[in-house]
Amino acid sequence: xxxxxxxxxxxxRLAFAGGGGPAGPAAFNLAALALAPLAIGPDAExxxxxxxxxxxxxALLATLQPAERIFSEDASDGxxxxxxxxxxxxxxxxxMKTLAFILAVFWTTPLLAFVGGLxxxxxxxxxxxxxxGLGFAAPGLAxxxxxxxxxxxxxxxxxxxxxLIAAPLQVPLLVFAAGAGRAAMDGxxxxxPNLMMALAGSLAALALAPFGAAAALKARxx
Amino acid sequence: xWSYFANPERFDRLARALLPWCWGVAAALFAIGLPWxxxxxxxxxxxxxxxxxxxxxxxxxxxxxxAYAGLGGASFVYFIWRHNLADLAARAIAPAGAVFAFIxxxxxxxxxxxxxxxxxxxxxxxxxxxxxFLLYLGYMALRGAIEDEKLSARAGxxxxxxxxxxxxxxxxxxxxxxxxxxxASVFRFDGPTIDPSxxxxxxxxxxxxxxxxLAFVLTQMRAMIMERRAEALERRRERxxxxxxxx
Numbered sequence: 001x002x003x004x005x006x007x008x009x010x011x012x013r014l015a016f017a018g019g020g021g022p023a024g025p026a027a028f029n030l031a032a033l034a035l036a037p038l039a040i041g042p043d044a045e046x047x048x049x050x051x052x053x054x055x056x057x058x059a060l061l062a063t064l065q066p067a068e069r070i071f072s073e074d075a076s077d078g079x080x081x082x083x084x085x086x087x088x089x090x091x092x093x094x095x096m097k098t099l100a101f102i103l104a105v106f107w108t109t110p111l112l113a114f115v116g117g118l119x120x121x122x123x124x125x126x127x128x129x130x131x132x133g134l135g136f137a138a139p140g141l142a143x144x145x146x147x148x149x150x151x152x153x154x155x156x157x158x159x160x161x162x163x164l165i166a167a168p169l170q171v172p173l174l175v176f177a178a179g180a181g182r183a184a185m186d187g188x189x190x191x192x193p194n195l196m197m198a199l200a201g202s203l204a205a206l207a208l209a210p211f212g213a214a215a216a217l218k219a220r221x222x
Numbered sequence: 223x224w225s226y227f228a229n230p231e232r233f234d235r236l237a238r239a240l241l242p243w244c245w246g247v248a249a250a251l252f253a254i255g256l257p258w259x260x261x262x263x264x265x266x267x268x269x270x271x272x273x274x275x276x277x278x279x280x281x282x283x284x285x286x287x288x289a290y291a292g293l294g295g296a297s298f299v300y301f302i303w304r305h306n307l308a309d310l311a312a313r314a315i316a317p318a319g320a321v322f323a324f325i326x327x328x329x330x331x332x333x334x335x336x337x338x339x340x341x342x343x344x345x346x347x348x349x350x351x352x353x354x355f356l357l358y359l360g361y362m363a364l365r366g367a368i369e370d371e372k373l374s375a376r377a378g379x380x381x382x383x384x385x386x387x388x389x390x391x392x393x394x395x396x397x398x399x400x401x402x403x404x405x406a407s408v409f410r411f412d413g414p415t416i417d418p419s420x421x422x423x424x425x426x427x428x429x430x431x432x433x434x435x436l437a438f439v440l441t442q443m444r445a446m447i448m449e450r451r452a453e454a455l456e457r458r459r460e461r462x463x464x465x466x467x468x469x
Contacts, residue, residue, distance in 0.1 A: 152364070160363075165363075167360075171353055172388075172391045172395035
């Protein structure tokens with residue numbers, strides 16, 4: 001357990017010391033939210049209707065942004081070799097590392113979703129449901145992005161590759177998180193099931209993605 | 223059985239024996255199926271002649287999905303048993319599957335314009351086919367980006383298996399999201415709801431597409447085996463020239 005704790009605290013410290021904590025992805029998320037209305041137009045009704053979708057999509061893009069650096073540095077300075085040799089095993093190490101990274105970086109996602117929802121003209125309850133949905137979905141989205149990051153670590157144009165690999169796999173989480181917000185807004189009564197599906201998808205990604213990422217990293221080490 | 227044909231030499235002999243049959247049977251099926259589907263079969267009472275697009279559209283859709291199952295299966299075999307041929311199969315299947323997905327999307331758009339009044343609608347089936355197309359593109363991009371052949375094979379296999387696990391979830395989520403496309407009318411529990419006069423040409427076209435796909439994949443695999451052999455010969459020749467120069 002202490003080994004896992006050490007990985008966890010190391011990753012937290014790294015995220016805040018060198019990576020600036022949530023600053024990068026949060027700024028990216030915010031910029032996407034601020035630019036979308038400029039493209040869509042100022043019509044209040046259109047913006048409100050597009051709100052949940054645009055906000056969920058901005059959150060998805062923000063998870064892709066730091067995916068490249070999650071593993072590339074650890075792959076180049078030998079940390080991953082140590083993780084692979086440790087009694088904990090690579091899959092569990094990868095899980096702990098990514099979890100710490102997500103907690104450090106993506107705790108802003110629900111907050112931004114809530115504020116964004118209000119700014120796009122959603123009522124408070126719907127904005128809260130959307131924020132909850134993205135709070136459920138964000139860890140799963142980030143784990144899928146991390147899996148793609150593990151596959152592309154150290155390659156040329158890794159960022160492009162990560163987006164192309166991760167985006168299709170992230171579709172279900174996007175559908176359910178945005179769907180929860182829309183259902184709350186339209187009063188269809190489907191926000192409950194949408195939230196549950198977002199959480200289920202996220203937990204499934206949490207359970208499976210570390211094994212995929214560990215297998216990809218192991219292939220690189222051999 | 224896997225291991226018996228895992229030998230490239232043996233596989234090559236098998237493929238060489240099978241290939242003329244594949245091409246021949248595909249040509250024969252298309253010779254019957256194309257005129258039947260495009261000319262002799264009756265038009266639909268609502269869609270008239272546009273229904274003929276279906277004879278290309280539906281087999282392409284089936285094969286795009288079937289090929290992804292093949293890609294996932296070959297990747298699994300490669301990942302567990304490390305048979306090189308399984309990796310060659312995966313590499314050969316991916317572009318074929320991507321092309322079928324693209325044909326499905328393109329013919330669907332051509333059909334949608336007169337029937338639904340739009341080239342594209344954000345319907346569940348269309349969208350999941352588009353996502354499948356993206357999965358193929360991502361797989362090929364990843365394979366292309368990694369120079370080391372072993373690493374490329376293993377990373378590709380991991381991605382293909384992840385896609386295979388995720389595909390039903392994507393399908394479900396997109397179905398939940400929106401559905402306008404007509405339901406299944408051939409593979410149903412209560413038997414097909416499509417008339418035999420259209421079912422038969424459809425079946426022949428589907429079979430023709432499948433055999434054509436097999437022929438493509440086998441030809442591509444043979445080409446890759448020969449490419450490898452040529453590279454090995456080239457290396458050996460270079461080494462001999464170096465040795466001679468030293469002497």
